[in-house]
Every structure is written in C-alpha cells, then in structure tokens.
Amino acid sequence: MLTDAIVSGRLKPGDRVAESVIARDLGVSRAPVREAGRLLESAGLLVSKANRGFFVRTIDSEDLDSLYELRLCIEREATARVVREGRSGEIIPTLLAQIDEMVGLSQDSQLIYQIGIDLKFHRTIVEHSGNRRFLAVFDKLASEIQACTALIERVFDEPGKVARNHYLIVDALETGDEIAAREAMDYHIGVAREAVVGHFRKLEAESGAQV
Template identity: 85%
Template structure:
C-alpha cells in the first residue's frame, strides 16, 4: 500500500497567500520599488505557477494598500508620498498610544512583559545579522502584541488592516536611520513606560517612539519630493 503523503497539496488559497507574502517581502525590502510594475507573467514564470494565483495575490495586496491596479496595465507598487505617510503615522499614533495606556489601565502589562523583551532581543540580533525582513516582522509583532493586549478589538482590527503598510514604513525607517539596531533597542523605552504603571508615561513613550520615526521618514520623503520638484 502507498504511504500517506508527508505534505498535503496546497490549496489555491494557500498558494495565493504564499505568493502575496513573497511579493510583500520584495516590496518592504526594496527589491520592488514604488512605481514598479508587478508583471503577472514574469512572476508566474519565476515561481513556476500559473498566472491566476499571482493575480489573486495582487488583488490581496491592492486591498492592503501595497499595490494599485491600472486598467489594461496590471498591478504597480504603490507610490507613497510624504502626506500619505504622515497620515499613516498619525493614525498609528492614535491607536498605539491609547492601546499602551489601556494595557496599563487594565493591569495587563505583566502578561506580555517577557514576550516584549524577548521580541526586542530578537530584533537586535536580526539587525546585527542584517536580516531586515525578519526584523520588520519582529517590530510589527512587538507593536501588535501591545494593541492586542489592550483588549480593544477595534484597535486590533485597524492595526491588522494597516499591517502591510506598517511593515513598509518600518523598512523605510531602517533605511533612513544610520544605526540598524537603534530602532530595535528604542523599544525598551516603551517597556519601561508600561512597567511604570502610569498611563500618561505609556502614552508619552509611544508618542516619542512613533514620533521619532514619523519625523525621520516623512522628513526624508519631503526632501526627496522637493529635490524632484526642483529638478523639473
């Protein structure tokens, strides 16, 4: 009798998700740059799959805000401008500062303290090994853990909807700052504020953390846009 297969065949949904993950990694790592065309035929050929799951993955990333579709031309990596980035950081700040305060108020910090510290250690190691993609995932998990622990399901739903855009922004931060591990280590200030038991301190720590990133990344984009305008 034939033995049972070790792995079950991938369903269309699973294949689509895997392709979407591959494309997301390419975008946040800079392999696919803003404005680049995402050619279904080329990607399907490179991955050894049909065009259908590639097209479905493209639609998923369009709904996530990473791709845009143009009639009769296909998908393109979304071009992010400074105002759009600033709006995203403002929304993140509204959610995460109150999630941090709520986590303190509900007495839930102890539930996640060790996991947050472990996440920071992993991010520092990955930054030293130049594992950008994994560091971005670790950063996202750190912030998501606080939002989830706050107990506000609306906060979490919005955070998850923005996850891909947040990942892209994290990649931009790593390219703007000179020290790859600086962003990872700065997360420790958030944990210290949560440990203080002071809601205002938790808000202030998140204001600072996201505010520094917002100023650096948005400022960087405004300079690029200014240079492009002057070149016209």
C-alpha cells in the same frame, strides 16, 4: 506562496504588474493571480485601475506622515488600554525578550530582521489591548510600514539606540499609569515619524515620487 513571489523582488514603485505575465511566469492560471492581487491590494502594496490592472503603490512623504499619524492614534490608545485592562504584567516578559532580540540584531546587515521584531513588539501591545479593530488596522498598516522601511533600509543612524528606546515603553507600562503609558508610546512613534518623514522629504527634494 504566490504573494511572496510577486513582492519579493525587483519592482519599482509605479511599475505595472500584469496578471497575465505573472500567471505565465508562475505557470498557473490568471484566476489565482487575481486573488493574490486583491490580497496585496487590501494590504496596501498594490493599487488597481479599471481595465489597466495592478500597479505597485507609490507613496509620498505626506502620505507617509498620514500613515504614522494613524499609527499614533491607534497605538497610543492601545497602550493605554493595556494598562487600563490590567494586562501589562502579562505581556512585559514577552516585550522584554523582543527588545533583547532587537538589540542583538543591531548589526547593519540584520536591520531588516530588526524591523520585523520591532513590528512584533508593537503588535504584541496592540494585540493585548482588547480592541480587535485596533489590531485589524495595525496589521493592515504593518505590511506597508515594513515594505517602506525595508526599502529605505537605514533611516536611523544608531539602530541599537532605537532598539533600546523600547525600554521606555515597558517602563511606563510597569508604572501602571495609563497616561504615562500613552505618552511613552506617543513619544516613541513621534520620534520615528519625524525621522522617517524627514528622510523621505530629503529623497523627494532630490528626485520625484518614491515608494
């Protein structure tokens, strides 16, 4: 609804988002825009300064690294929990279908969609971990990760390979070994973390702050 209209387009990080302007553009009052702003703020896409309004969030490589480390903590524990609670078999068919879909979307032009499925894959695991708080944190980070990744677009050289890497996680789930599952997720996210943060560091070396 409103949220999409705001984020969808052309906004550089650090840009100011005046609620009066948005309200005028969308032909509604400022109140609903305000609500949507708070929503996007809690989703981590905007930050608000007192008496100044909303700004598009900026992010540096250190913060991105923190983000991935947090994700790591949540997801490796969630993966272990899935095994411990004996819910692996229940979700493996879903996970395999998602990987197949990802592999099918490995064309350059469809990277954005692949990122979406990638997130769904991880969410499926967290969702079935049995820990609602894990899911809440994950969902909050998800929009940020997706937004960041969408802006970076291509960090990895071989998107198809990345998609196939998810099979390792499913394999570990199938063994029923809690520790192996945890380590599989640990490795998987660790690789992504290095790649994304490394890419970002290079961007920073060339210019200033980035989204």
